[in-house]
Amino acid sequence: QSPWYLKRQMLAFMEGRRGAHPEDTFGQQMAAIAKTLPDQAAVDALVAYIDSLSGHTPERTVKGNTKKGEDYYTMVCGSCHGPKAEGNELLDSPALAGVDDWYLVRQFELFRKGIRGADDKYGRQMVMMAPALPTDEDVTNVVSYIQSLAEK
Template sequence: MLGTSLKRYSWLIFLVGIAASVYTQADEALYQQRCAACHGASGEGNEAMKAPSIAAMSQAYLERQLRHFRDGQRGTHTEDTAGQTMRAIALPLTDKMIATVSAYLSGLPEPVVITEKEFAGFRGRGLYSGCASCHGAGGEGYPDLGAPKLTQQYGWYLRAQIENFRKGLRGTHKEDERGQQMRLMAEGIHSDADVDTLIKHITGLGVK
């Protein structure tokens, strides 16, 4: 009797394992079909396509941004060409597809896209102090606050987003509360030199 129960239990585990494997393959297939051409096979990003690294980001953040692109809270400004491209890609996505691809990406390992640290000194640390309360002292991000991780993210992408917030290309939609908060923070950076210094500090976070 015990032997029969163990066999049934082992068979159940086997079936669950197969189902999980198929589900993972389906997730990966959706990502490869919809996203990989720009963001890379492993979510590592591609500067030539203006596509940031998105692997290992929180599922909640990825879902929110995809919905924002789809629903017109982001990527609608005529000067935001990269955002407009993402909006066109996100428009046909269902809520289920968004949840599936976001869950897949959040489970991927963090890619190493930055290997050398540029030192931004005391000025860099001072500028980042206004960011740390949401994004974490080490740039690890706080999903509960809707703040993504900043580690292993390209400097060119971070700079582009700060400029988008400063210029009002992003964070102006009335339903994008977190974007509005970021816009206020970005508007507090008063010079391009300070933007460069801040980017140097951020891209050095987590780099040994």
């Protein structure tokens, strides 16, 4: 992930804007870990370290109709997240290509249920967009397409 996005998420966990929902077990775990960071300098150091790690293409675990996913992605997601799911800092939209597909499915489900995003202005954007992919199959197809972008 981009350093600007990692930093924003770490601060959101630290400040209780992410991982506070009672049904967000994994978010609560991250919030507890983030709160062990003593200050902004520690967040910056952690983000710099993560950014220094070499990336790799995650293993495909979600299998959907990539063509249908491309159509949905182009119509619904691409204007914010970029045509190749590379993200767009000016729109506060993180990269999606290269993120584990199972994680994208989980996070989308959390947005859809209102478990993630309720206390975060950036997350609320995704809560509002979640109905644009109304079925699990639609989400699977889009995530399958996003994964194909990471493999290219």
